Amino acid sequence: MISVSNLSYAFKIGKKGKENIIPVLHDVNLQVAEGEIVAVVGRSGSGKSTLLNLISGFIQSEVGSITINGTDVSKFSESKWAEFRLNHLGFIFQSFQLIPSMSAFENVELPLVLKGVSVTERKKKAEEMLKRVGLESFQHHYPGELSGGQQQRVSIARALILNPPLILADEPTGSLDSENEKQLLSFVKELNEKYGITFLMITHDHEVASIAHRKVEIIDGYLREEKTLHEVQR
Amino acid sequence: MKFKDKHRFVRSNMKKNRTRVWMTILASTIGCAFLIMLASIGFAIHKTAVNDVMSFRMVNEIQVVKENGRMTEKDVKKLEQVKGVKTVTRKKYVPANQLSLGEYHNFADVMSAHVPSEEKAGFELEKGRMPKAKNEIVVGYHFAEELRKDLPEGLSEEETQKKMKEFSYKGDLLNETLKYHLTTAGPENKAEGPVKTVDVKIVGIGKKPTREWARDNSVFITEELYHEVISVLRKQDPKIISDNELKSYGEVKAFTATAEDVKEVTDRIEKLEYMTYSIIKELKEMNVYFTLFKAGLIFIGAIAVLIASIGIFNTMTMAVTERSQDIGIMKAIGATPKTIKRIFLLESAYIGLWGVGLGTILAYITSYGVNFVLPIIIEQFVNEKPPEGFMLSYIPWSLTLIAVTICMGVTLLSGWRPAAKATTVDVLKALRRDV
Structure with missing residues (x-):
């Protein structure tokens, strides 16, 4: 599903011509198979979010290559990346990233709107998805009127609405209490088992990592080890 | 989206x-x-x-003049042959312009015009018909208003303005016979001695001008009457009009069918070495x-x-x-x-x-x-x-x-x-x- 080869990345800080180059990732190689849940762990500043941002296309590297679902996305333009994200990727963010001026329903249907799906189909799908995450009675509520757990469920519904084969999650439980965290993780597991959705999750939470089939650790920008689920559990 | x-x-x-x-x-x-x-x-x-x-001219009207000399019948015929020309009107102005009905007098713009071409160019009558006999005339719409008794002398300008309407002819002029004074004398320079007159009958009255302020005090006389008037005037003053002037026209205008044709027709007429003046040119x-x-x-x-x-x-x-x-x-x-x-x-x-x-x-x-x-x-x-x-x-x-x-x-x-x-x-x- 994901193939990262020899990927390196460095931040450039300062004025053009006088930039300070701060290397973040060094020669990263990562393979994620279809239907796998992979957890990327590491300390703060180790480069795990940068890796996810590179795979998401939010930033681009000049060194190395990324292939998602058989498509080499390394040299994609901004527009192509946007289209690719809409059609192939789902996102779960730590701070939910819902548009505050839109209701739960409107937030969930947003990817369908961007794709140009008809109103009737949009309504049907969004309602169905909100029902799936248990928020059918909250569809007209605005994010400000929902709890953290509910907001994250709206965010998951939005991520799933276009049935993407891959979901990228950046600290998905970071803003949730333990109860909501448990619910979210069981939902992720269910989605993986029932629908074969691939998950790549950035986390420093061992609970989150415990549901992964594989755990990958990044230390100071180097992908140090890859452990199987069995190894992680041991 | x-x-x-x-x-x-x-x-x-x-x-x-x-x-x-x-x-x-x-x-x-x-x-x-x-x-x-x-x-x-x-x-x-x-x-x-x-x-x-x-408001002064018609849109499809082209005034034509010769670079040297006056427009003659030959020029009119030439213009009539130009492609796009609907008709050519020609007028000869008469220096004698006094007409009277009893004690009422009018100093009008007397002219001889070619009736068929005038009609074709759009001249219309309010009532009556166009002249057929020598002494028949057509007068402009405001002729009756300008036909008035002599005003008393010593009136102020304001009083004159007031009296003018009062002294105007009030009846219907159609079929009235007027006396046409064959003299170049006007209200300012009165004729000395007796003046020969001819009787003229009003057979038609022109349509009211479209513009409220426009005044039509013209008189159309026939070609035959024109020659008679000129011969009398020449006896009084042989220099009043030359032979050349007698054979030529004072005003020649070509008319097109539509305003859109004016430019092309103007170009064609100018190619024949005439000078033209049209509203289109002025508007341009x-x-x-x-x-x-x-x-x-x-x-x-x-x-x-x-x-x-x-x-x-x-x-x-x-x-x-x-x-x-x-x-x-x-x-x-x-x-x-x-x-x-x-x-x-x-x-x-x-x-x-x-x-x-x-x-x-x-x-x-x-x-x-x-x-x-x-x-x-x-x-x-x-x-x-x-x-x-x-x-x-x-x-x-x-x-x-x-x-x-x-x-x-x-x-x-x-x-x-x-x-x-x-x-x-x-x-x-x-x-x-x-x-």
């Missing part, structure tokens, strides 16, 4: 900042209305000038000056629109800044820069459209109001009626079109940069709430 969804998006965004958006629309409305109103003054003056020129020269004048006014008006566009630029820039996080989220989940740009361009276009729409309506209302109220004010304060057909503001559809194009163009241009800025919002910064 479908247009309908973009529209929904934009509407909900505009509703969020209703006051700011409406203030921007108000600025655009005033800018647009100012542009239209200012230019409408130019258009009104142009229209008045054109109407003024057109006049139009150049007025076009420059109107362009100047539109330019000044456009400055107001430009100032209003600064408001749109500010509003849109603020909208982009305020919605940076939303833009970032939308980009993250798959909105292309093109979609983002179109949403913001659509928003500025809506502001512009509202401004242009309301501005145009306001301009039309103001224009109508000014044209209605101004003559009343002039009459009240200056104690004089404004000229007929006078208007201070005129908004043709072309001006509306120009104004709408300018306003919409400026609006889109001012919204372009903020829209472009929206596409450059950094997704990561937006998601981190750093923007």
